[in-house]
Ligand code: NAP
């Protein structure tokens with residue numbers, strides 16, 4: 495074992511603060527990574543503040559962070575995919591059982607035994623739970639390490655590891671292509687990636703935002719139209735017209751208002767994970783045979799496909815790079831929807847801790 499620097503929270507009401515954590519020495523299938531950048535996902539906030547306790551409670555201390563890019567510093571004796579010096583990424587998962595039907599089908603995220611990058615029981619027993627990317631170093635099984643396209647800005651790549659794949663996967667699953675009318679609800683970290691990817695897939699993209707000040711940005715990011723969702727008249731103009739809507743909202747909101755915008759057989763996929771349940775009116779679904787579904791990140795093969803797609807289309811996140819000392823302020827700003835459009839921590843800032 496060796497010591498790594500990190501930022502952790504010791505309770506649901508504590509700020510994140512400097513800490514020292516144990517990491518395992520690389521075993522034969524492991525890759526040790528010097529973390530260069532880590533994105534700040536709204537899931538980090540939900541987890542640190544234990545807002546998902548009905549689903550998965552948080553074990554403290556928690557070290558969040560699952561949008562990791564870095565450089566390989568060491569590899570285990572059996573590692574074949576990576577060598578020292580390679581640029582790599584790690585997303586929301588670091589392991590799974592590898593034997594169940596979902597794993598075999600490439601859906602490691604839906605394995606009963608997925609090990610998430612943070613707050614999952616640590617099968618190596620280095621610590622009670624896994625510790626995430628708000629740290630200068632991490633050790634991960636090579637099967638859960640991704641290759642990063644070398645033509646892209648590294649800070650802007652970090653958010654692809656969660657926000658990118660979480661939006662890419664349902665857009666692909668629901669057949670978004672040229673000629674489809676696609677809505678993206680919420681222009682935050684996930685939403686802005688959804689806009690870029692849906693645009694690159696050739697769809698007609700409409701952004702729904704509660705923040706009128708984001709209109710120009712939405713158009714620049716690739717939206718064809720922008721609707722301020724608090725304006726009922728603007729909403730009504732789109733009734734019954736969408737093939738697909740991706741809902742990325744992090745807090746409780748009226749999903750019926752969006753279901754009513756779907757055409758026959760249209761689908762809304764929830765990727766946002768609000769703390770409180772959403773209410774669904776039966777009539778929002780039964781009229782138009784509409785469907786509502788959910789989606790969680792994406793499998794490892796699909797994540798590599800997404801990274802390669804972003805490399806080919808020159809897609810990265812729009813980021814505000816921050817030193818780790820500003821992470822608590824960034825959390826407060828996320829709660830005010832004040833992010834353009836992803837905070838990314840420059841891990842060099844940990845050196846002074
Ligand atoms: P974010 O950057 O904070 O963006 C969320 C956006 O939702 C905000 O920018 C805002 O957009 C809108 N919003 C916030 N509060 C709202 C409210 N009360 N009513 C209506 N709209 C509101 O968050 P994120 O990192 O993109 O994450 C979004 C959600 O996805 C979180 O719940 C996160 O945990 C979840 N998530 C899920 C997965 C998965 O695998 N399914 C993966 C990652 C994250 P406007 O200003 O444009 O309205």
Ligand code: ZN
Nearest residue numbers: 535537656657
């Ligand atoms: Zn995330």
